[in-house]
Amino acid sequence: MSVFTGWRAALRIARRDALRAKGRSALVVAMIALPVLGVTAADITFRSADLSPAEELTAQLGSxxxxxxxxxxxxxxxxxxxxxxxxxxxxxxxxxxxxxxxxxxxxxxxxxxxxxxxxxxxxxxxxxxxxxxxxxxxxxxxxxxxxxxxxxxxxxxxxxxxxxxxxxxxxxxxxxxxxxxxxxxxxxxxxxxxxxxxxxxxxxxxxxxxxxxxxxxxxxxxxxxxxxxxxxxxxxxxxxxxxxxxxxxxxxxxxxxxxxxxxxxxxxxxxxxxxxxxxxNPDFGSAESFGDDTDAAVVTVVAMAILEIVLLAGPAFAVGARRSRRQLGLLGTCGGDRSQIRAVVLGGGVVLGGAGAVAGVAVGLLLTVVFRPMIEGWAGHRFGSLVVRPTELLVIAVLGLVTGLLAALAPAIVAGRQSVLESLTGRRGVRRSSRVLPVTGACVLALGALIAVYGGTSGNSTLVAGGSVVAEIGLLACIPVIVGLLGRLGRRLPLSPRMALRDAARNRGRTAPAVAAVMAAVAGSVAIATYMASSLAESDYSYTPMLTEGTISLAAGDAEAAERLPAARAAVEHTMAVTGGRADVSRVWAGSDCNVYYEDENSCGSMELVKPTGKGHTCPLADKGAKQLAARLSADEHRAMMRTPACVDERTSTSTFSTDSNNIVVADAAFLDTYVKLHDPAAAAALKAGTPVLLNEAYAKNGEVTLKAVHRYNPKDTKNIKLHPGPPRETTHRFPVHVAKPGYATTPGVRMIMPQATAERLGLHTEPYGSVYTVGHAPTDAESQRVSAAIDQAGGGLWVQSESGAADRGSIILLILTLFAGVVTMGAAAITTGLAKADAEADLTTLSAVGAPPRVRRSLSGFQCLVVALTGVLLGTVAGLLPAVALRLVDLRDAMAEMRISPMESAYTPIVVPWPTIGLLAVVVPLLAGVLAALFSRSRPGLARRAG
Structure with missing residues (x-):
């Protein structure tokens, strides 16, 4: 018999076995199709969302x-x-x-x-x-x-x-x-x-x-x-x-x-x-043509997804081979050798892998078409067309087929080694666990972690992806030992969880692949969530707000509009979700009478809050030798220095209230509670007594500040001509202040609060500007439009401003990958635990035969699923944190290089663990899997054929 004839027979047997066990075959196909579906949908979505230059031109030119x-x-x-x-x-x-x-x-x-x-x-x-x-x-x-x-x-x-x-x-x-x-x-x-x-x-x-x-x-x-x-x-x-x-x-x-x-x-x-x-200008033709840069996080997750397809299908074929062991034993009694037995199991991988790959590509394409409007809404633009590249889809399908075949390889080897007697009687025999595999796995795990970390520190995302996959493979090799230790944890537990833990430890060949499947799915989700949470934390740190959180401001556009402030305040207080008090604010400036709202350098004066020199006052990152200093600082040291009073003010910080770079406002003690969010009785008392409150101690020396004011004479200023006669005049004022803490870092756009009496005493001009309110939530469109109508009816010239926060809250590609990873996580947990339950059906039947009540059968099934899901989730969390941390090291390296060029640039590259996401995966998913398994398990076993 030729090789092709043998494989033809093996494929025919595998096809008939798949049709005979439709439920198990459907689970196997689903295990392979699920990752293929996700990769197919992600590929079509990514290609379609990335508009070609011709499509961008159509959006600009129309027809x-x-x-x-x-x-x-x-x-x-x-x-x-x-x-x-x-x-x-x-x-x-x-x-x-x-x-x-x-x-x-x-x-x-x-x-x-x-x-x-x-x-x-x-x-x-x-x-x-x-x-x-x-x-x-x-x-x-x-x-x-x-x-x-x-x-x-x-x-x-x-x-x-x-x-x-x-x-x-x-x-x-x-x-x-x-x-x-x-x-x-x-x-x-x-x-x-x-x-x-x-x-x-x-x-x-x-x-x-x-x-x-x-x-x-x-x-x-x-x-x-x-x-x-x-x-x-x-x-x-x-x-x-x-x-x-x-x-x-x-x-x-x-x-x-x-x-x-x-x-x-x-x-x-x-x-x-x-x-x-x-x-x-020949230089215009020498610009480099940059290709499509794929985000490092996407590269790493896709690399891990290839491994995930094998892991998701592995337990399915392991369970399927054991469920068909009697049939394989009969094949041996008819003269079939071990290679032919392996060929039958591998034939199952080809048949079911091919069906899963085709189904995954077809369903992935269908779901992308169905959910296209929703995806376009997330992306914020229409696809020029649905880009389907047959070559890429064929590669994805072949990948699913090949990985399905690889997933059946280990069960095929095990089936080929099994004796005919063990296959016919159903006895699994007693084998000692390999001691070489876990030691090798631990070494591979350490090697992969080192490669990933080295890739992060050297800025090579390819090494990060490769090292993460190697580390995950090493962790997979350690899973049988980890599962074996589970049996020791149940000595003092009640009956059902104790039996579930011991069953998992005793049947490592079934439990380990199922745990590995869940681990692979969760690792991708945790890696994406960790990288996104860290990137958002970095974005939030770099963002300079215009107002403090939970605050809105009412501002006048000119002096005439300021006269309509009472009506506008009534509209805001009646319409907006005002929860606290109101603080009225005035702008302050030096010089002659002029339009403070649109500063004219020829008629207005100027003010400068002088910053003392010396340690604690001058920012080292803005002084001479800043580049040399930045080269010696770590990211944490740079961040700590940027948060000092001397440096925190060097970053551009403006607000609705600032007329110049001094950020001085005229207000009373209510401004502390409403805007500054600072409960400081001493500061409030100082304002009531006429003493300014300084929010950045770097501007104070011996409890005093220095203010330079240049007063320019405006011939049209008949009201203040006696106050400022003659040519421009410069005055320097030194006066005591109350230094408030935590200070300027939490109060954007305001450096000092000056009482009205102090401004008048210093000969400065003030003009009513607006009010600040504490609100329960940001104004809705309806609330903003109602207030705008009331202001317009009163004469206009005023507006309400709220803090919108950082605009960029993450990449649409990462969002899509997160959703797909979440679907794969839930699917992997449900399907793998379902296969584990199918493999343990004989044990459940024995349990009922010895008189166990029906609820024990249900609770045992639930705890079996809980053990598999919980173990996989915890290991997946560890495996997912590694690539996320390594990728953040890549970002850190880039940030440090930028900091050394521009010392004031932030090198803050945090690693934020998304505890809500991890908690959801570690608690909700396993409990949900266990509850569903318990609910869908039959309390009483059906009639079973006698073994033997």
């Missing part, structure tokens, strides 16, 4: 041939992509008048203009600020740039369309009316649109000439109507025929002063010799 913009430089030279351009000759010193853009278009071209203007409109709740764009949205050139979802495009005056995010935040719908509050013009929303490139945009669209021109006429006729401030118009151009806008057309437009982004030029770029900008 037009080109986009024309006035560069404002006169004649220019540009690169073919339109992103880089320079003026011909010297940069013009004065602002040039707008060019006649139509003269720059190709002959016979058709064009539509696009121009935006910020404005405020009425909503269902009040008034909202929104960007209004004048564009002929019904024109075919806008397709792909703007798409209609429902309703109709506007036609002429009195009509607009809005994006769905704006309609949702404003409480409006198609058919609602809005009023442009600065001009009083009323419009009807005729349709809802979306911007494929920005699904979160809140924009209103109107036809050209419908908003800006009438608003400008009203502003000219009525000085009470504020003038609009539209942006520079741009033009979507369609060339005659199908010629497109070629490179010669672009060069002609450049001579007129227009910069052009052309679809024809993008698809057929000119030779470098035809680009004038490269002749005058």
């Amino acid at each position: 037009a041939d080109a986009l024309f913009n006035d560069a404002g430089m006169g004649p220019i030279q540009q690169m073919p992509d339109g992103n880089t351009y320079n003026p011909v000759g010297e940069m013009p010193g004065d602002e040039l008048p707008p060019i006649d853009m139509r003269a720059a278009f190709p002959k016979g071209a058709r064009a539509i203009s696009e121009q935006s203007v910020p404005g405020t409109v009425t909503t269902a709740y009040g008034i909202a600020s929104v960007e209004i764009i004048e564009l002929k949205t019904s024109d075919r050139m806008a397709r792909g740039k703007i798409d209609l979802l429902k309703g109709a495009f506007p036609r002429g005056t009195g009509e607009m369309v809005a994006t769905e995010p704006f309609l949702e935040s404003a409480g409006l719908r198609v058919g609602s009316d809005v009023t442009l509050t600065p001009a009083g013009q009323k419009y009807t929303i005729t349709g809802a649109v979306e911007l494929p490139a920005d699904l979160e945009a809140k924009v209103l669209y109107a036809d050209p000439g419908v908003v800006i021109a009438p608003w400008q006429k009203l502003a000219e006729a009525d000085k009470k109507v504020p003038e609009p401030h539209p942006g520079q118009p741009q033009w979507l151009v369609e060339a005659p025929g199908r010629a497109g806008v070629g490179w010669q057309d672009v060069l002609a437009a450049n001579k007129a002063g227009a910069v052009v982004s052309s679809r024809e030029v993008f698809e057929n770029p000119p030779a470098e010799s035809e680009i004038p900008l490269l002749k005058s």
